[in-house]
Amino acid sequence: MPIIIKSQRELAIMRAAGQIVAATLARLAEAVRPGVCTAELDEMAHAEATARGAYPAFKGYRGFPASICASINEEIVHGIPSPERVLRAGDIVSLDFGAVFEGFYGDAAITVAVGEVSPEARRLLAVTERALFEGLALARPSGFLSDISHAVQRCAESAGFSVVRQYVGHGIGRAMHEEPQIPNFGPPGRGPRLRPGMTLAIEPMVNIGGPETALLADQWTVVTADGSLSAHFEHTVAITADGHEILTRADERRLGG
Ligand code: MG
Numbered sequence: 001m002p003i004i005i006k007s008q009r010e011l012a013i014m015r016a017a018g019q020i021v022a023a024t025l026a027r028l029a030e031a032v033r034p035g036v037c038t039a040e041l042d043e044m045a046h047a048e049a050t051a052r053g054a055y056p057a058f059k060g061y062r063g064f065p066a067s068i069c070a071s072i073n074e075e076i077v078h079g080i081p082s083p084e085r086v087l088r089a090g091d092i093v094s095l096d097f098g099a100v101f102e103g104f105y106g107d108a109a110i111t112v113a114v115g116e117v118s119p120e121a122r123r124l125l126a127v128t129e130r131a132l133f134e135g136l137a138l139a140r141p142s143g144f145l146s147d148i149s150h151a152v153q154r155c156a157e158s159a160g161f162s163v164v165r166q167y168v169g170h171g172i173g174r175a176m177h178e179e180p181q182i183p184n185f186g187p188p189g190r191g192p193r194l195r196p197g198m199t200l201a202i203e204p205m206v207n208i209g210g211p212e213t214a215l216l217a218d219q220w221t222v223v224t225a226d227g228s229l230s231a232h233f234e235h236t237v238a239i240t241a242d243g244h245e246i247l248t249r250a251d252e253r254r255l256g257g
Contacts, residue, residue: 001179003171005197010104011238011247014173014199017054017106018236018247020099024048025110026250028068028097032112034089038070041095042081049099057098057105057176064220069096069109076164076205076213076222076230089115092125094232098176105176107201108248109234120208121229124161128206128231131155131163131184135202139237139244145180145191148202153185156206164205164230166213167222172201172236194239199247203234 006014027048028041046067049056056067064078071079071094072087079085079094087093096109111125135152156163169182180192184204209228216223224230237244 003179003192003198004173005195006173006199006238007197010173011197011199013102013104014106014236014238015247017099017101017104018108019251020049020052020054020101021097021106021108021236021248022250023052024097024099025095025108028095029110029112032087032093032114034087034115036087037083038072038079038081038085038087038093039083041070042066042068045097054099054101057100057107061176067097070094071096071221071230071232073229074224074227076207076224077167077232078220078222080218080220087114090117092117092121092229092231094230096232096234103174105172105174106236106248107172107176107234108236109203109232111231111233123159124206124208124229124231127156127159127161128204129233131204131206132202132233132235135204136235136237136244136246139194139200139202139239141194141196141239141241143194144189145182145194146186147188149183149186150188152204156184156204161206161208162211164207164213165211167205169201169203169234171199173199196239196241198239199236200239201234201236203232205230205232
């Protein structure tokens with residue numbers, strides 16, 4: 001399967017989809033506090049996206065029952081929102097949200113501290129977000145795809161953390177998952193060359209402990225095998241003539257409140 005290059009018209013729609021994702025995640029981040037359950041965040045995301053003319057991309061995807069993935073503490077990704085999962089001070093919660101708008105997808109994730117968290121948890125969030133941006137710095141034409149992967153891994157591991165290997169980033173467009181797969185590890189200088197019009201969801205998942213994962217009995221929730229905390233940050237970006245554009249970064253001018 002080739003990597004699909006998007007036209008300017010298609011990129012304009014993906015920009016709109018990305019802004020809906022950004023606005024929704026910003027709203028969720030504001031709502032995170034002790035006592036809130038993840039089902040409430042899920043309802044907010046559904047309402048926010050549909051009010052903006054989009055549909056939550058995860059809902060019904062391979063049978064996933066909700067609009068967001070909400071993964072608490074040692075949960076890495078794909079946590080199922082629930083009224084029974086009440087956030088407590090000291091937790092970290094990863095919120096992953098995708099939306100489809102006029103046939104195109106946007107996908108992004110943030111990890112948020114609930115009240116006061118430990119210094120180690122704060123450092124995990126900072127390093128994981130920095131790993132995303134160090135990867136993004138290499139999202140530019142004529143670079144290699146694995147330059148991104150390598151930069152993410154180097155950032156996480158130099159901080160003493162590990163990157164998850166079993167789950168990876170992905171191309172995105174008319175489908176939520178397109179070619180190529182984007183690992184968060186590996187040597188630089190490999191894989192396809194990046195070209196303008198490629199659209200990529202880059203999403204480091206970083207653990208305080210080892211990289212190994214386990215799947216819970218619900219068949220969705222992925223946790224760290226050693227029970228250590230995990231964080232997840234993701235942006236959908238387009239490769240441009242001179243670098244990249246982050247499609248899921250909130251742009252107040254474009255959002256118009
Ligand atoms: Mg993704």
